[in-house]
Amino acid sequence: MRSRQFAYMLTVLVGLALATTVARADKHQPTEGQPLLLEDHMGEMNRALRRLKRLLADPEKTEESLVLVATIQQHALPAKAMVPTMAQDVEPAKRKAFVTAYRRQMIGLVQALLTLEDQLLSGQGQLALETYGNIRRIQKEGHHSFRKKEE
Numbered sequence: 001m002r003s004r005q006f007a008y009m010l011t012v013l014v015g016l017a018l019a020t021t022v023a024r025a026d027k028h029q030p031t032e033g034q035p036l037l038l039e040d041h042m043g044e045m046n047r048a049l050r051r052l053k054r055l056l057a058d059p060e061k062t063e064e065s066l067v068l069v070a071t072i073q074q075h076a077l078p079a080k081a082m083v084p085t086m087a088q089d090v091e092p093a094k095r096k097a098f099v100t101a102y103r104r105q106m107i108g109l110v111q112a113l114l115t116l117e118d119q120l121l122s123g124q125g126q127l128a129l130e131t132y133g134n135i136r137r138i139q140k141e142g143h144h145s146f147r148k149k150e151e
């Protein structure tokens with residue numbers, strides 16, 4: 001009886017693990033050979049930023065942190081020049097201003113990423129952590145203003 005319960009629990013756990021993996025895999029999967037979309041660049045930035053959080057607090061991991069910061073910068077730059085999907089829903093007369101506002105917010109993100117790089121290079125770990133928080137705030141504001149709400 002016990003072994004049946006154990007087998008049942010194991011099946012549930014493996015099922016949950018698989019479902020999580022599939023749910024994670026369904027987004028940000030750029031099609032091979034196709035140019036990256038805005039959402040692909042965002043997904044790549046997200047992946048690197050999450051890993052960065054764990055490394056930033058460790059002064060031994062500065063080199064690894066710098067590689068991740070460079071990865072985020074490399075996705076932020078092309079993303080800055082793109083047009084958010086939500087622009088389609090903005091009335092034509094206001095669309096240009098909407099895209100400009102998006103771009104300026106992305107410039108703020110790139111500036112914060114360069115500041116973070118500078119702080120890491122000069123060993124200012126505490127300031128780097130604060131800049132990380134600032135980047136998360138810029139992300140939150142950017143999503144609030146420019147990312148289409150899920151329907």
Ligand code: HEM
Binds near residue numbers: 038072083085139148
């Ligand atoms: C490092 C900071 C940021 C991270 C980690 C991040 C992450 C993400 C993620 C994970 C998505 C969902 C992608 C998907 O659906 O597959 C997304 C979408 C999006 N993000 Fe960001 N984001 C950041 C900063 C920003 C900023 C500053 C803005 C605006 C200025 C912005 C605007 C958007 C928009 C518009 C979308 C929807 C994509 C579309 O319209 O096609 N994000 N972001």
